Amino acid sequence: MKMELDWKAIDRWIFGEAWTGSKVGEHAAVLCEAIGPRWASSEGENKAVEYIREQFVGMGLAGVGLEEFELNTWAHGQAEARVDDVAIDLLPYNRCPACALEGPIVDAGFGTEHDLDKVRDQLKGRIAVMHLAMEPFTTPVPANIRLAALAEAGVVAVVAIDPKDGRRVEYHNGGDWREPETAELPFPAVTTSREHGRLLQQWAKEGRRLKLVVESRFYKAPAHNVVGEISGVRWPGERLVLGGHHDTVYGAPGGNDNASGTIAVMETARVLAGLKAELGIDPGMDLCFATYSAEEQKFQGASEYVRRHCADKPRLAINLDELSAGHMKGVVLSFAHLRDFVQGQLDTMGDGLKCHVMSQLDATSDHFPFLRQGIDAAHLWRWRFRGRHADADYHHEPADTADKLNVRELKEYAGQLARLLLRLSHQAPEQWPVNTVKKEAVKQRLHKERGTVVRVY
Ligand SMILES: [Zn+2]
Known part of the structure; x- marks a missing residue:
């Protein structure tokens, strides 16, 4: 079947709908404010997946459903550090073991080698305070490597100093997520603010004592991805995937991280479903939409999606995460x-959009489970470019609220992604360069790149 597509008319409709029919503001209010934090397997996540499912059904997607899986999860209760009567600003690391x-x-x-050399004889059995930031003018050493060195030296817990200012503290992750199965903290670790970090460093000199209590537990619980699709009319079975995680860390409304990406998935799907309903324009290949659970818990949701749906590689899987960075x-x-x-294909859109390739395999979001299998996985710029908006600095903290999400820019994302996906879907399978990437080769590359800091500019 040959299809003549009037791209000018299509683009006009897509951008008109993405802009004037937008539900970005409405979705942001529901996800970040009416529902709020969406830690995978929590009541908040359950409400969010039900909401997204209803939206997918409402826009007329096919095959809409919640896909349940057993999540290996963690919960924390009280997390507190005190020096005498002073309570220190504090959040536990994700998956921090309990301690008192x-x-x-x-x-x-x-936490670099020369810093440890200065205090090596004092580390055994102690609680260490460590800057999370990279040491200036020094080859960057990932925080997880520095934490491992502290564990090796006998430290029993770490208070990491968040580089942000204004007493902001974020949830951080332990281990190297290039191998999520083994990525765990070697000991209890918590984060404090830059301001309180300074106090702790002073008090260390005076030999003052810290009391640290973290209540937490590890357990299994059901969690859900949400899926839906628009079937392709020319090459059904050939797939393009657009996804983003709907979960958040504990206590964070997740405006930037990642209501922004979730809403861009929903809006792109809505616009393309509308194009089909109103103009009768179908995609050539199947367009699969998904919101993933548990990105913040070692990509368990996207990993489940890949297990279920990607035995045959989709042509391309685009992941949307933290879109508050900019246009x-x-x-x-x-x-x-x-x-x-x-x-x-980007060139046919005439907006100067660029396609780049990462020089290292990136394990910072849900494209990772895809690329790990050798699937062509992509992400957008996220926080990683110069000139990004300051709002993109908010992710794993309670202040990542709905206002950190840029409504007008998300309208643009939905329009551009709809244009791109539709174009790609109408490229015949034989026109796509063949993907010969083997899982084993990816594994070797990941092994080689372990311990390095992924290039972000
Ligand atoms: Zn995220």
Whole structure:
């Protein structure tokens, strides 16, 4: 079947609908405010997936459903640190083991080798304070490597100093997520603010003692991805995937991280479903939409999606995460072979969008479970470009509220993604460069790149 598509009319309709029919503001209010924090497996997540499912049904997607899986999860209760009567600003690391400790504090600087050499004889059995930031002018050492070095030296817990200011503290992750199965903290770790970090460093010199209590537990619970699709009329079974995680860390409304990406998935789907309903324009390949659970818990939701749906590789899986960084600038691929092909489609859109390829495999969001299987996985710029909006600095903290999400820019994302997906879906399978990436080769590359800091500019 040959289809003549009037791209000018299509683009006009898509952008008109993405802008004037937008539900971005409405979705943000529901997800971030009416529902709020959406830690995977929590009541908040349950409400969110039900809401997204209803939206998918309402826009007329096919195959809409919640896909349940057993999540390996964690919960925390009280998390508190005190020096005498002073309560220290504090959040536990994600998946922090429970502890009740008391002892003198040691200032471990940045946790780099020369810093540890200065205090090596004082570390055993102690609680260390460590800057989370990279040491200036020094080859960057990932925080998880520095934490492992502290564990090796006998430290029993770490208070990490968040580099943000204004007493902001974020939830952080332990381990190297390039291998999520083994990525765990070697000991209890918590984060304090830059301001209280300074106090702790001073008090370390005076030999003052810190009391640290974290209540937490590990357990299993059901969690859900949400899926729906628009079937392709030319090459059914050939798939493009657009997804983003709907979950958040504890206590965070997740405006930037990641109501922004979730809403862009919903809006792109809505616009393309509307195009089909009103103008009768179908995609050539199947367009699969998904919101993933548990990105914040080692990508367990997207990993489940890949297990269920990607035994045959989709042509491309685009992941949307933290879109408050700025306007859509283009697409970033994990592997190079599609670069010119995708760039060719972006060029037909006439907006100067660029296709780039990451020089390292990136395990910071839900494109990772896809690329790990050798699937062509892409993400957008996220927080990683110069000139990004300050709001993109908010993610794993309670202040990542609905106002951190940029409504007008999300309208643009939905319009551009709809244009791009529709174009890609109408490229015949034989025109796509062949993906020869083997899972084993990815594994070797990941192994080689472990311990490095992924290039972000
Ligand atoms: Zn995220």
